[in-house]
Amino acid sequence: MGNTAPEFKTHLPAQLIVRAGERIVLKCEVNPTEITATVKKNDHELKLVHGKHILKQEVTLLSLEILNAEEGDEGKYTLVVTNNKGSDSCSIMVIVELKPWRAIPESQDEMLNFLRNYEICEKVPELRFLLHGPVGAGKSSIINTIKSIFENRPYHLSLASAASGKSFTLEYHKFPIGSELSGQVPFAFYDVMGLEEGKSHGMHTDDIISALKGHIPEDYEFQPHAMTKEDKRYISDPTLRDMIHCLVSVLPADKVTIMSNSVIDKMKTVRAAASALGMPQMVFMTKVDEACPMIKNNLSKVYQSKKIKEKMHECSNRLGVPMNCIFPMKNYHEETVLSESVNLLMLEALKQIVIAANDYVEKSSK
Ligand SMILES: Nc1nc2c(ncn2[C@@H]2O[C@H](COP(=O)(O)OP(=O)(O)OP(=O)(O)O)[C@@H](O)[C@H]2O)c(=O)[nH]1
Ligand SMILES: [Mg+2]
Structure with a gap:
């Protein structure tokens, strides 16, 4: 009734x-x-x-x-x-x-062998990558994840923050990949402070651009104002060895939709400077596990997820980068053991930036 x-x-x-x-x-x-x-x-x-x-x-x-x-x-x-x-x-x-719309490499060992045996152009001792992006995007965690893969154990040297509004990374540090014990590889990452909303907040885009060009010295502590030529530590005549060879823009998949235009505009300013230098650029889209519940349980389905495809399109539209330069990934952040599906996505992204950076060094006349 x-x-x-x-x-x-x-x-x-x-x-x-x-x-x-x-x-x-x-x-x-x-x-x-x-x-x-x-x-x-x-x-x-x-x-x-x-x-x-x-x-x-x-x-x-x-x-x-x-x-x-x-x-x-x-x-x-x-x-x-x-x-x-x-x-x-x-x-x-x-x-x-969905039917997979991009392939994930099958063999972690093959990818690792490729990278461990990769011969870089002799003009430089190492290929250098700079990670930039909003506060808390997962930049430091990317370095931890790559180091973990090459060390074959969870690695936490590049300090990753618990989510807060302010940048946790305050100094310009170099993080070489590999170690004497696990085998050195000629790749080095630089991590900078996160970008924040507002002109005088977070990382200065001028400092990131100076870093790309090789003007910023190792272990420089970022200041509220950008580094100037007058600073006695400023590297005034940098060579290809001091420069960055590939810019990596980091965007978190779960927040890309709500990210403020002011942070995106800062990223575009940096990208424009890299373009003017002819420098290759890629996007690492982190936190895919937070953006799609299917991926949280099974990372290997990342290219079968509509949500992830949508988030990649958003990164592409907002930053003005083609889809084939965007790499979705998950960082190690709470795990105590490594997982092949995390490694495979990261190794594929690393392979692409290594090849792009090496091409850049080879054709550079500096
Ligand atoms: N779920 C999830 N959490 C992540 C991932 N990557 C990073 N995190 C977490 O996100 C938070 C921020 O990560 P960080 O690596 O410190 O980010 P950052 O870009 O270096 O931040 P700042 O240096 O402060 O600008 C930390 O709590 C990480 O554990 C990911 O892929 N998935
Ligand atoms: Mg950081």
Whole structure:
């Protein structure tokens, strides 16, 4: 009888992962049976399409079927039941696993061998990479992750912060990769303070540009004002050995949408300076685990996730970088053991910046 407000007796699970082409079936029990059922998708009423959606009620069993799952079917679905006494609702996040649209390398050993045996141009003793991006984007964690892979153990030298609004990295440090024990590789990373909103906050773009050109000395402590030529530590006549050979822009997948234009504009200013130097540039998109629940449980599906593809498009649009220069990844941040799926994504990204940096050094006339 319709004399009580409707109530779901069983609930939908929080999340359902389906493959493209599959039939999605969402079912739950509702009481009483005299109800009107509607569906919301992403909190807006869903207009049921013939041949795509089937909403039916068999006594107390209410079901929504979505035929031939495709990219556009991903989203939050809410079943809403109503009668003259009230209403109830029940939601589920449906994730559609896409066909892989980019390949992840298969062998970690092959990637490591390639990088360990890579012969760099003899003009420089090492290829140098600079990481820049917003505060807390995961720049220091990238260095920790790469060092962990080459040391084959979790590594925490480049201090990563617990999330706070202010940059944790305050000095210009060089982090060589590998060690005497594990084998040295000719790659070095530089980590700078994070960019913050507002002209006088966070890292100065002029300092990052000076670092790209090789003017900033090792272990320099960043100041509230940018370093000037008058500073006695300023390297006034840098060579290719002092310069950076590839700029890596770091953006966190979970925050790229809400990142302020002022931080993005600072990143663009740095990118424009790198372009003027003919310097290669790549984007490392961190924290993919925080952006898609499917990836949190299975990182190897990163190129099957619609959410991650969307976030990469956003990085591409906001920074003006082509998709093939964007590398999604997860850093080690709470783990005590290493994982091959984390390593493979990072090693692929590292391989690309190594090749790009080496090409840059080879063609550079300095
Ligand atoms: N879930 C997740 N957390 C991450 C990842 N990378 C970094 N973190 C966490 O994010 C926080 C900031 O990371 P950092 O590496 O310190 O970021 P940063 O860009 O160096 O920050 P600043 O030096 O302060 O500008 C830390 O709490 C990390 O543990 C990731 O891929 N996934
Ligand atoms: Mg840092």
